[in-house]
Amino acid sequence: MSQTTEQVQNYIQQRYKAGFYTDIESDRVPAGLNEDIIAMISAKKNEPEWLLEWRLKAFHQWQKMIGPNWAHLNLPAIDFQKIHYYAAPKQENRPKSLDEVDPKLLETFDKLGVPLHERERLAGVAVDAVFDSVSVGTTFQKELKEAGVIFCSFSEAVQEYPDLVREYLGSVVPHTDNYFAALNSAVFTDGSFVYIPKDTRCPMELSTYFRINARDTGQFERTLIVAEPGSHVSYLEGCTAPMRDENQLHAAVVELVAKERAHIKYSTVQNWYPGDENGKGGIYNFVTKRGDCREDDARITWTQVETGSAITWKYPSCILRGDRSSGEFYSVALTRNYQQADTGTKMIHLGKNTTSKIIAKGISAGHSNNSYRGLVRMAKRAENARNYTQCDSLLIGKQCGAHTFPYIESFNPSAKVEHEATTSRIGEDQLFYCRSRGLDEEDAVALIVDGFCKEVFKELPMEFAVEAKALLEISLEGAVG
């Protein structure tokens, strides 16, 4: 027992490593949400008229909506008027290259292990770094341009490729979609835009790193990825925030469009500040992510490792519209202390011979609650569609909860759906075996959990798999009791 207490102590002292704050002057709009603020954000970004109108439409819609209350979450009321909807590090002029970017900012990303500088080309990943409301730089622009790939911040895309943005913005997640998507549509600030031309394989992994820094702000980014027929792209996303006592809101929207034979692989390692051991502070992570397999044989893969955020509300989905299109969802969600997660996926089978696969692993420790919520719908037209779902939960500790809410709807008599789920604690015999081989309890648990999550980790690009594994081990430290 004494060992356990010690472990718990260690655990409590385990710091959130990305919890530092960068003292940098920031330019922000006043707190509050109204038409003037939205116009102000739009003006700051020098946006065309149609985009402002779109934002206002979304805002009016949002005013009529009420927040979701169906999730298995204890959701405190959010005062939307207290949030600053735009905060950007102050800079006289927008930097033309990374060399002109404030060194303090680069240092921040260095500290986080994000290779922003081109000299770190060994990492071989193109990065777009988003700091509060703006993108501070995108690497490897030249190489990507040569391949015909567009990878830039959303604001830049609005200026440089307005037609593309206008065509696809809101085509997967309309501004009326849900409460937080409507909010995002009204106030979104930056994010990434990716366009892969026909029959192109993106020459490197693309990555966006999101960082919330300023106090009393939220982050409302929007990512749009369009993959033309026959193209392929792998996109990674990482997120961190400083440690603060108050909660901060992150409401993002991600839209993916995959055309004929295109493949989009979207991976997330989400490590927003989860709050302290008493559940104080942390990020509210309310994200709408959806991919549209718009044409035949398209494929979208979502992989996520969720270890951060005080509250996670997130269901990366696939609309399988094209015939033979396929969607995959691999997820590891770990909650501890007082974290709450209600996450899962939606697979909407519309086309013939569409397939989907869902592997979801939930680990709950401490006083946390971890829910999987998923929907598999076989529409009338989805001849011979096929789904396989597996969701497993692992419980560590007596006060936590693990829940599974799968919705299965079948309208087509030739479609097949399979779902299985288990919930249990770590097997005593597995632990005993590892310990008899000389592993201490913590390493044994890490090993078993690693095995539990293996199916998901192997879907991550290598750089992320290593990070995810390390993150999980840190998060698990001392959680054994």
Place this chain on the structure above:
Amino acid sequence: MSELAEKLAPQSSLAADDFSDLRENAQRALMQHGFPDLKTEAWKYTPIKLLEKREFQPAPASTSSLPELPFDGHVLHFDNGILNADETKLPDGIKLTPATREDFEGIAYGGREDAFAWLNLARFGQAWRIGIEGELDSPLVLAFTTSDDFAAAVHPRLFIDLADNARASLVETQSGGGEGMINAVTNIRVRQGAALDHVIQRGGGDTVRVARTRVDVVRDAEYRSYVLDTGARLGRQDLNVFLNEAGAVGEIDGTVVLDSRQHVDYHTSIEHCTGHTNSRESFRILADGTGVGVFNGRIHIHAEADDSHSDLNTANLLLGEMARINAKPELEIYSEDVTASHGATIGQLDDDALFYLRSRGLPTEEANRLLKYGFAAAPLEGLADETLRNWLLRELELVL
């Protein structure tokens, strides 16, 4: 929706009796929350528009006849929803008495999702309490029948209480026609060491059936239910089993067979309120024609309910081009030292199996029927009472 409330629960006509205050509270709650719509999570897949369309009349004068049952049983006949107690002869082990205030103690409902339970509480006619002691030699049968001109909305209310160490089979059957509604609420107590096999057999007809059954199981007591539902124009059953003390066992096995213009919704939950409790559930739906089958099975293991074990399995056959199945097996676990699992499938008959049977000389139709029967019979085969089991299997055969 308020029209529906006005139709089913007109403000003016509450019965004045010992339960008046309960009725008034229920009526208020019903008016406050209203009836469920598609945004009510628990009624997401079951629209109640049909009720809005129907006009309800007072109970008809004609009587309905009892179906012939191929086994001996102590029958309580609910003729068009009303039990005529005078005509009922019961053995010593079964005591039928009007329910008292005590029976209603501790009953609490929530919001809109429980509208029909509020409606029942506001409107029930004579509530009955059935006490069972010792070991019953033959099953107790609750036969709900309706006549073809039945167009009333009736709200039967029953309390069934198995004394310590009692053993019984309870058979609930429902049959007949008419465009009325039976909205029943039943509370069952299975006391220490007692065991109850609860058979629910329903089928056919245009009658809307809404039923809510709550079962409380205590120390070393066992509750097992076997459901065979062969469809209804609109049917909804909530079956909530509470395992309240160590050693309690709860099992639910069910088969639903649907054809055109039928909509049946089963919402079951098993609550492991304390440790050392076990549950198992297996539920199957076959939907053909334009039938809609809904299954929502929930296992809830409460905090501190260590050493609880639970398994839920639902397999479904979607056979009709226009048929639909919605399945939602839920796990809600707040305790660590437990095992809980669930599996769900929706699919079709296996082509290989069909091919095999046809290669053995069976006509396609016969082969289909055989496979469907094999699939649908599985949950019912665990019923210990052979006579009841054979009866259920024969009823199943009749609809395939």
